[in-house]
Amino acid sequence: MKAQLVFNSEKCSGCRTCSLTCSFSYFKVFNPERAFIEVIENEENGSFELKVKDGCTFCRICEESCPFEVIKRVEESA
Numbered sequence: 001m002k003a004q005l006v007f008n009s010e011k012c013s014g015c016r017t018c019s020l021t022c023s024f025s026y027f028k029v030f031n032p033e034r035a036f037i038e039v040i041e042n043e044e045n046g047s048f049e050l051k052v053k054d055g056c057t058f059c060r061i062c063e064e065s066c067p068f069e070v071i072k073r074v075e076e077s078a
Helices: 017-027 059-065
Strands: 002-007 039-041 047-052 073-077
Touching: 002 047, 017 039, 017 059, 059 073
Parallel strands: none
Antiparallel strands: 002 073, 039 047
16 A cells, blocks of 8 residues: 555644654754655745655654644555
8 A cells, every 4th residue: 555645734833843853763864954744835825835755755753743733644545
């Protein structure tokens, strides 16, 4: 089975805990640029979007670290 990440952008505060945790878990640095998940601010309406970057293994570290339960990993049927 393959997995994907689903986001509830309405709950996202833009704290970037997901990307900081991801970068530290994989590269031992707190650097959102190195993370496999990107938080993008929409300046027009003050909301945030999340984007999964190439290389993401869908390991759940971002889901587990999100204080607002924005991210959910779901299994895809083959």
